[in-house]
Amino acid sequence: MRPALLNPLFAPVTALPGVGPKMAPLYDTLLGEPGRPARVVDLLFHLPHGVIDRSARPRIADAPLDAIVTLEVRVDEHRPGPPNRRNAPYRVVVSDDSGDIALVFFNASARRMEALLPLGEKRWVSGRIEMWDGRRQMVHPDRVLDAAAVETMPPFEPVYGLTAGLGPRSIAKAAGAAVERIPTLPEWQDAAWLRSRKSPSFADALRALHHPSAAAALAPDAPARIRLAYDELLASQLALLLARQHMKKAAGRSQAGNGRIAERLIRSLPFGLTGAQTAAIADIRKDLAAPERMLRLLQGDVGSGKTVVALIAMATVVEAGRQAALMAPTEILARQHYEKLRPLAEAAGLRAALLTGRDKGAGRRAVLEGLASGDVDILFGTHALFQEDVAFSDLGMAVVDEQHRFGVHQRLALSRKGEAVDVLVMTATPIPRTLVLSYFGDMDVSVLREKPAGRQPIDTRVVSLDRLDEVVSGVGRAIASGARAYWVCPLVEENEELDVAAAQERFETLTQIFGARVGLVHGQMKGKDKDAAMAAFAAGETAILVATTVIEVGVDVPEATIIVIEHAERFGLAQLHQLRGRVGRGSGKSSCLLLYKAPLGEVAKARLETMRRTEDGFEIAEEDLKLRGEGDVLGTRQSGMPGFRLAVPEKHGELLQAARDDAKLVLATDPDLAGDRGQALRALLYLFERDAAIRLIRAG
Incomplete structure (x- = not known):
């Protein structure tokens, strides 16, 4: 139960003077969420972004x-x-x-x-x-x-984000009334920390921001901003560590393999493991052998060899007599992992199967029976793996690929398909250090920064769309000499139907020039048509594959050496980096052409210059964070994963480690948050809606 003390803050905004039934829908549009109207706390956390100096x-x-x-x-x-x-x-x-x-x-x-x-x-x-x-x-x-x-x-007037129909004076007046409703709250911050930072109280910090005394009062490094950012970061770190504590408390099972299958796998690889892969495998084996459950994030740049690490980890679990599952976000990717890893797995004596939402009838039944009887060692698939009717004989490990958009509780839910399931989450999106702590603070982390031997650097060029005819001719010359090329069509206002129309149009234009050598793949095609288009490109039956961003993750055709990205200025840096990673996967020299429409804005220019300058995904991720902010970098805008409202990780990153250390110290001395500060911290968790963490304390 939320403490009664906080009830005035969770009341609807209509409890404030001047916010009647006519205005309520406008506040709901600005601050509410589907099925939840705007509340006083939403208005308090809707901070001004500037001031008018009168x-x-x-x-x-x-x-x-x-x-x-x-x-x-x-x-x-x-x-x-x-x-x-x-x-x-x-x-x-x-x-x-x-x-x-x-x-x-x-x-x-x-x-x-x-x-x-x-x-x-x-x-x-x-x-x-x-x-x-x-x-x-x-x-x-x-x-x-x-x-x-x-x-x-007031000599300085706050400037708020608005919605149509809601005027600046209305919102300033309502925010002023909201500040007056803040109850006397217990102090959850450490007294020494508050003194060293000359930090105001929570209520005074909100008062200072909604009634700014100058433009500088709203700066990210202003004392009031730092106070609130630290409150939110502490709530987030405390929630993550409570989830981790809960996960670790739940009995695990030691899954120490004897190395016979894994060693056979490593010997059969056509390349040697990198130092980073070897270190990650050692980390994972140590976790698997421990009596607690594993919860590890395997972070690797495009082409750093994560899937091989995952396969060796799964082999270790099978050596211990259990099963493993690898879940991918799309059918194309699940099928691709299966086709790429099955020959390696089977050569080492592992029995692998594939299960997607498309599988029906006798084929699906056979896979389910094999799973239940223990005849299937490793199951590849989409989220269909976690449907009701899928029962494992003894699932020991779940590998989740490219689901960095999962929140903590989905991660916990994944492990319920078996007894004490170990979880390995993989992402090819290099994530800046501050965001790893912010979103994956409940997990141990292994990072793959090296590329396997033989990977070629990619020659990246930034070209104006005015030179489109030259680009088409250049691609024509390349495919005439045996090359294969991706042609990625622009994002159109985040509208998939318009994206498909753009791809269709480019496909038709290129088909007029190159005939049947052009293929097309997009997200609205049926699964089997997508697979057929990919297979034709992989086999060399088509030489140019026109695509939407459906090829962004994991598509692997080593023979493809050219990627053209049209209207590159519309894509985020992480997405451009993922797309570029579709080439440079074989031994041939590869190139990436970023086509842009002039004139370019400052952010787009910085983005394309970063892509031209470096292939280091971690450097690109840090730059992306500066340019776009955490919600876009991790996809939290779309995912429903909690973003931050008061903290700005790219500006308040140095507070994060302090919040992490503070949360660790609190839980080391008061794991149930039962003491005076613990009780105050419970109020903090409820205030920032991390109260699911409190349910974990109760669940023991």
Whole structure:
């Protein structure tokens, strides 16, 4: 149960003055989630992103153009527009002892203007001054106030993200009311840490951000921002460590293999293992032999050989008399892992099978029977592996490929298909260090940074779309000499149907030039048609494969040496890096052409320059984090995995290790959060909606 103390913060925004039934849907659009209306806490965590400085109060003659100023003026004259011109502006001339200026209003009634700016009266007006027809004017002042009202006008006004229909003053007023509702909360931070950082309390930090005293008050390194970022990071690290504690507490099983199958596998490989692969295998074997459950992330750049590490790990589990499963996010990838690893597995005496949502009838039944009887050692498949009717004889290990979008609780759920299942999560998306701690803090991590011997560097070039004809001719010359090429079509406004239309159009254009040598693959094709298109390309029956980003992950055709990415400026860095990784997989010299449409924005230019400069996925990931932020880099925008609301990992990364160490210390001394600080930390977990972690404490 959430502590009653926090109830005022989890009340709907309609509990705030001025937020009635008419405004509620606008707040829901801005701050709510499907099925959950906006709450007071959502408004408190919707921090201003800037300020309007109304502190400058010059005389009219000294007021700068194009800057916001607040002027004390006398109302001299009203000049309504001619009666026969409905759209003519209404002008009010005002002055001080240094000169005059016209206030300009459109669609204004004389009655309203006379009430707002009575002749001969003193008023304060705030807004931006511009020149028109040689005279100074202020169009639609932001504020027109009398002497009493100007006393209450804040010199710095917060600027919030808005939605259509919701004005800045409404949201500022509601946020001010939300701040007043913050109850007296127990202090969950360590007293010494607060003193060393000169940190405000949680409530004072929110107050300082919603009522900023200057633009600098909102900076990521401002004390109030650091306080709230650290609160959120501590909640996140505490939740991850509680999940890990729960996982480790649940009895594991030692799965120490004798090495006979794994060694046979390693001897049969056509290449030697890299140092990083050898180290990762040693880590995994140590985890498997331990009596606790394994929960490990295997992070490797494109082409670093993760799947071989996973196969050797699965062989170790089979040596111990159990079964293993490898789950991939798409059918293409599951099938590809199966086809690539099955010959190696079978040569070493492992019995492998494939199960996807497409398998029906007798074939599916045979796989399920083999699984239940223990005749299948390793099962490859999609999330279909975890459906109700799939029963293993004795599942010892689940390998999850490319599911870095999984949250902690899905990871825990995966291991329920057997008794004390060890879990290995693989990703080919190099993840910056701060995000590994943020999202995978419950896991041990192995990193593969080396590429296997024989991998060729990829020549990456950035080419304007104006030279499309030259690119087509160049690809034509290459395929005439036996090369194979991917042609990736642009992302169209994150709309899969439009993406498919773009791919279809490019396919038709290239088919007119190269005939039946062009293939097409996209996400809306039936599974068997996709497989057929991929197989034709792999076999060399087609030489150019036009594709959407469906080929982004794991597609492996060593003979493909060219990739053309159209409208590369529309793709994120991680995605460009994944796509480029489709080539350079064999011994041939490979190239990547990034086609862009000019003119390029600064971020797009930086992105393409990074791609041209380096192939190091980890360097690219750090750069991507700077350019886009954590939600995009990890895909949390789409996945429902919790992103951060107050902490910005790319700006607050150095706080993360401190939060990690603090959380470890807390759980070492008070694993059930039962002491005074522990109770306060429970409130923190509920506040940042990491309360699932508290259920894990209860579950023991």
